Every structure is written in structure tokens, then in C-alpha cells.
Amino acid sequence: MSDISLIKDKAKKMWSTFSAFETVTALAAPELIKFSGVHSGDRLLDVGCGTGVVALTAAHTGAKVSGSDLTPELITRAKENAQISDLDIDFQVADVEDLPYKDNEFDFVLSQFGHMFAPRPEVATSEMLRVLKPGGVIAFSTWPPELLTGRLFVLTGKYGPPAPKNVSPPVMWGEVEIIKKRLSESVRDITFHRAEYGNPTLSPSHMRVALEAYIGPIGATVKLLQPKPKKLAEFRNAMEDLLSEYFQNNTVIQSYLMTRAIKK
Ligand SMILES: C[S@@+](CC[C@H](N)C(=O)[O-])C[C@H]1O[C@@H](n2cnc3c(N)ncnc32)[C@H](O)[C@@H]1O
Numbered sequence: 386m387s388d389i390s391l392i393k394d395k396a397k398k399m400w401s402t403f404s405a406f407e408t409v410t411a412l413a414a415p416e417l418i419k420f421s422g423v424h425s426g427d428r429l430l431d432v433g434c435g436t437g438v439v440a441l442t443a444a445h446t447g448a449k450v451s452g453s454d455l456t457p458e459l460i461t462r463a464k465e466n467a468q469i470s471d472l473d474i475d476f477q478v479a480d481v482e483d484l485p486y487k488d489n490e491f492d493f494v495l496s497q498f499g500h501m502f503a504p505r506p507e508v509a510t511s512e513m514l515r516v517l518k519p520g521g522v523i524a525f526s527t528w529p530p531e532l533l534t535g536r537l538f539v540l541t542g543k544y545g546p547p548a549p550k551n552v553s554p555p556v557m558w559g560e561v562e563i564i565k566k567r568l569s570e571s572v573r574d575i576t577f578h579r580a581e582y583g584n585p586t587l588s589p590s591h592m593r594v595a596l597e598a599y600i601g602p603i604g605a606t607v608k609l610l611q612p613k614p615k616k617l618a619e620f621r622n623a624m625e626d627l628l629s630e631y632f633q634n635n636t637v638i639q640s641y642l643m644t645r646a647i648k649k
Pocket residue numbers: 393396397400403406407410411432433434435436437438439453454455456459479480481482496497498499500502503504
């Protein structure tokens with residue numbers, strides 16, 4: 386198996402428990418739909434769709450929606466979500482670096498905290514733009530390195546296994562100048578907007594426990610540190626200190642960046 390296939394295999398396992406957080410990321414989905422400007426009848430693709438929170442929100446507006454994600458367990462849940470809502474959405478298991486759609490098929494290609502986890506940004510970007518029509522909208526939400534979730538990923542990277550050499554850190558998708566470099570040859574009218582949502586929880590410790598249980602990269606780091614109790618305690622304390630900075634009124638505030646651009 387190649388390095389890249391191994392990375393994808395690990396990613397699938399890591400993200401398989403993410404559905405517990407769908408009610409949280411569901412709060413950000415309407416913001417991305419509004420920001421991107423989707424209308425009834427538009428053909429829209431949600432990549433790295435997880436359990437389909439953006440796809441379902443778009444389908445409620447009358448858009449014709451497809452969604453794809455690397456992790457089979459999440460696509461099973463996305464299909465259940467569509468069934469519960471009585472929405473007709475084409476969900477497929479697929480890697481954003483190798484999308485099973487035709488060139489120029491969609492009016493909108495969206496990703497909420499999804500494509501940022503593909504290891505090769507240039508491959509993910511070229512696939513997302515390939516399936517988007519000229520004049521169509523690419524829009525995504527990402528976690529910058531200086532805000533809570535980005536800082537958590539940076540912290541996890543410090544305690545976790547060394548990142549493979551050929552993998553770009555996901556939080557680089559939260560840097561405006563890097564996004565401009567990655568997209569600017571193929572798009573025009575690039576715009577950025579900051580937004581936030583609140584994650585209800587009883588304390589920073591409760592939030593830390595939930596992150597360990599359901600957010601794959603954090604859970605994997607805790608597992609790795611089990612034989613080193615001192616290091617594990619240090620990691621847990623650092624997570625709780627960080628979460629405390631964003632905790633108020635039984636909510637952890639998570640801010641993020643949205644990007645929107647038009648394919649040339
Ligand atoms: C933080 S979750 C976000 C899920 C969803 N978009 C949401 O907002 O709830 C990250 C998602 O990226 C997906 N993912 C990671 N690497 C991927 C890849 N190479 N191709 C497609 N999806 C990928 C994971 O399976 C997971 O569903």
C-alpha cells in the first residue's frame with residue numbers, strides 16, 4: 386500500500402466516530418449555505434460531507450444535492466439523515482482527491498471542515514474545481530491555526546505521532562494568504578468571512594472528554610499516550626486550559642473562516 390493510501394485508510398478509521406458531533410457542525414451549515422449564495426434548483430456538491438449537514442441544509446433550500454465523504458460509516462448516517470428528512474440526496478463514499486463526478490457538473494462545490502483534511506491540497510483543489518462549472522461557486526469553511534479548533538489540532542500534532550512528510554497540515558487551509566495562493570489562478574472574486582458557533586457543554590473537562598471520544602485525531606493521540614501517563618496528563622491539561630479560554634455560559638465558542646470564490 387502506498388503512503389497516501391495508508392494515510393487515507395487511517396483517516397477513514399479516525400473519522401468513523403464523528404457523527405456524535407453532527408448537531409454541532411449543523412449549526413455552521415446554514416452560514417455556509419447563505420455565504421455561498423445557493424438557490425433552489427442549483428446543482429450542489431458537498432465534499433467531505435460527513436453525515437451530510439451541509440448537504441441536507443442545501444437540499445432544504447430546493448438545491449439538487451450530491452454529497453461524498455471518505456468514511457463509509459458517515460455516509461451510512463448521511464443516508465439515514467436524508468431519509469428522516471424525506472430528502473432526495475445522492476450520497477456516495479468518495480475521496481475528495483478522486484471525485485466520481487463529471488467535469489463541470491455542479492453550480493456549487495462546498496466543503497465544511499472537510500476537504501481541509503485531504504493530505505494533498507493541490508489534488509483536492511483541482512478535483513473540486515474540475516467538477517465545478519466555469520462561473521460556478523466554490524465555498525468552504527475551515528479552522529485557522531490561531532482559533533480554538535486550529536489550536537487544538539496544532540496541540541494534538543505536538544503530542545501525536547509525527548505527521549507524514551508528504552501531508553500538508555489541515556490548518557493551513559485556514560490561512561487567507563495560503564488559500565489565495567492555492568486558488569487564485571483558477572478563480573476570481575475571492576472573499577473571506579469569519580463566523581462562529583457555540584458547542585453546548587457543561588465544562589471544559591466535559592468538552593475534552595467528548596473530543597477524545599469522537600474526534601478521531603484527538604482520540605488517536607490519547608491512545609498513543611496511554612503508556613506514558615505523565616505525557617497524557619500534560620496533554621489533557623493543555624487541552625482543558627485551551628478550552629477554558631473559549632468557555633462561557635456552558636458553551637465553547639468555536640470561530641472559523643469561510644471562503645467563497647468563482648471559477649474562471
Ligand atoms: C470535521 S469532519 C466534517 C464533516 C462535515 N462536513 C460536517 O461539517 O459535519 C471531517 C470530514 O472530512 C472527511 N475526510 C477526511 N479526509 C477526506 C478525504 N480525503 N476525502 C473526503 N473526505 C475526507 C472525514 O471523513 C470527515 O467526515
